[in-house]
Amino acid sequence: MHNKGLGFWLAKRRLRNPDKPAVIFDGAQLTYRQFADAADRVAAVLAHRGIGKGDAVAYIGENSPQFLQVMFAAAQLGAVFVPINTRLAAPEMQHVLVDSGARALVLDPEFLDRAMPGVEAGRIAQVIVTGEGVPESPGLARLVAEATAGHTVADVDLDDPAAIIYTSGTTGRPKGAVLTHGNLTWVALNCIVDYDVVSTDVSLMISPLFHVASLGMGALPVILKGATLVLEKGFEPGRALGLIQQHGITMLSGVPTTYQMMADHPDWARTDLSTLQKLTCGGSAVPTRILNAYEERGLSFSQGYGMTETSPGATSLSPAMTREKQGSVGLPHFFTEVRIADEHGDMVPRGTVGEIEITGPNVFLGYHGLPEATAEAFTDDGWFRSGDLGYLDADGYLYIADRLKDMxxxxxxxxxxxxxxxxxxxxxxxxxxxxxxxxxxxxxxxxxxxxxxxxxxxxxxxxxxxxxxxxxxxxxxxxxxxxxxxxxxxxxxxxxxxxxxxxxxxx
The missing domain is CATH 3.30.300.30 (ANL, C-terminal domain)
Incomplete structure (x- = not known):
């Protein structure tokens, strides 16, 4: 058997960079050898509990090494990872747990009460809390410590599902976007190419990993490249500034709100930001006031556009073009293409507003259990219909005109x-x-x-x-x-x- 998906990444990194820091979290450091060994043991824990290829493994928890270990463990087994937004209310969690058909749930203990309605209503056979747990019900940390070492190899192709990420739908019920191993691999490669990710980078992750942007464009490119990820459980602007200085952070991903909160913090002016080289910002356009604040410190942003269905990156605007193309979300990512169509599906000239359509190996497989919605999401020739309106300028840069879905x-x-x-x-x-x-x-x-x-x-x-x-x-x-x-x-x-x-x- 041969795992061609995410499941072989850590084993390869263990061979190439065994002693390189992979993840730094809460003052502790995991090398790539330790990271890979832990993921192997998590895979053994899940396999011992009957989890195998095609089974959905849900996760509810804040950023931690365990989040990534469970994801890579699931990938090793050919299982499908289902990260759940920790901010969801109990009925919302129940919908995701039931709709995804999850067979196992790993979660931080504080979310157990909120998740239980979904556990009781769904197909979940195994519930594992992170941490040590209690004597009669050991947690993931104890189970991993007692698990047999050894790398699990399942037969996985790039076209196999790797994750189901839930995105709220216009009809009011969240839909599960099925992302393949290929989707997540190619979006990571897009980031490595367009953001110049290198093995010496030290990236600070302040956004929740259950968001596809944080996972697909934040964590995965760093791990694929063998760089170092400094993982934060949550975001606090003063602490983030301190970590930048402490660890010599070179990469930072966020949204306009987080960048604004750091710039407004009393420590902003006295924090050494000299190691920062790459700032990426998504969610919405960076306001001029934030551009100004960071440019005064010699820093510029890469901005972009995308959605869960594109894993999520579709376009990126390089820092060099931030001012010249201000208001644009950039060019299509290296391995992605974008076009504009009218209401009849015909291509429109440059400068004309129409629906944004996207193609590339990062575009999702479809909506879980929703064949009709999946069919409606694609054109006859296989391009994803974003539901957003925009136009391409004479140089091929994309501008968003409006959101058809009113998001x-x-x-x-x-x-x-x-x-x-x-x-x-x-x-x-x-x-x-x-x-x-x-x-x-x-x-x-x-x-x-x-x-x-x-x-x-x-x-x-x-x-x-x-x-x-x-x-x-x-x-x-x-x-x-x-x-x-x-x-x-x-x-x-x-x-x-x-x-x-x-x-x-x-x-």
Missing amino acids: IISGGENIYPAEVENLISDIEGISGVAVVGVPDDRWGEVPWAVVTLKEGADVDTEKVRSHLDGLLARYKLPKNVVVVEDLPRTASGKVRKADLRARFSSD
Whole structure:
């Protein structure tokens, strides 16, 4: 048997760079030999519990070496890794656990209560907590220490599923995007080529690994190249600045909010940033005020565009073009192509707005268990239909014009209005609702709910947030609820959200 996917990466690194620091976490360091040995033992633990090729292994936890060890262990077995957003509410976690058909769940103990409804409703046969656990129920750390060493080799091809990453859908239910071993390999190669990742890099990971950007474009290129990953459980701007100076960080990935919070921190001016060479920023365009703050320190950004379905990178804007092409999300990644089509699927001239379509080996396999949605997501000749509007300039640089799917990006988190609207519609007294993104200095944009009421009804922000709390992750809860007499609609009855965004963005 031969594993052609992610499952052979650590074994190769153990041979080539056994004593090189692979992961630094919470003051401790793992070499590539230790990292690979631990992943081997996790694979043995899972295999002993009946997990094999095609089985889904879910993970709920903050950034840690265990997150990556479980992912690579699953890859060794030919199993499918399902990372779950730790901020989801219990019903949201339940949907992912049930929909993915997960057979095993590894999680930090603090998420056990929230995950249990999904465990009870789904097909999960094995639940393993990270850490030592308790005497009668040993945790992953104890199980790994007692496991038999040795590298598991499963028969895995690049076209086999490696992960299912859930992305909220316009119909209100998250869809599982199936990413293959090839998808994740090629997106890592795109990053290595376009961001000049080298083996001497030391990369600070401050964003959650359950996000596909942090995993596919942050951690995986570093590991593939044999560089060093400094892993943080969460983000605190002062601590991040300290780690940059302490470890001589050369690479940093984040979203505009995190970069702004670091620049606003009292330690910003006195932190030595001289080792930083590569800053990548996603989620939304970098505001001018942030560009200015970092350029004053001699630093520039690589920006880009993508989505879960493209693993996620589709385009990148090099630091050299940040000012000349300001507002652009860049050129297609090295092994990726982008084109623009009109409503009939025909290609449009440069400078003309149309739907962004993407192809390349980083484009996903399809939506888990949703053949019709998968078919609708692709053109007849196999290009992925992003649902976003944009145009290419004369030099081939992509500009985003609008979002057909009305997605809100708040602090790097994707919020799909339909999911929130469906639940708000259940509130007594509400006759109509539209959720839109409103600009926010800290988070980029935040969700607002614009509602109409039945006669005599009394609904306010507190009532709406109270109803949603526990049903949705808190970042999805509207920051404000505005009552209007009528929602603006098209002739066909659809709410004109662009009108609402324009109206409330100017307030």
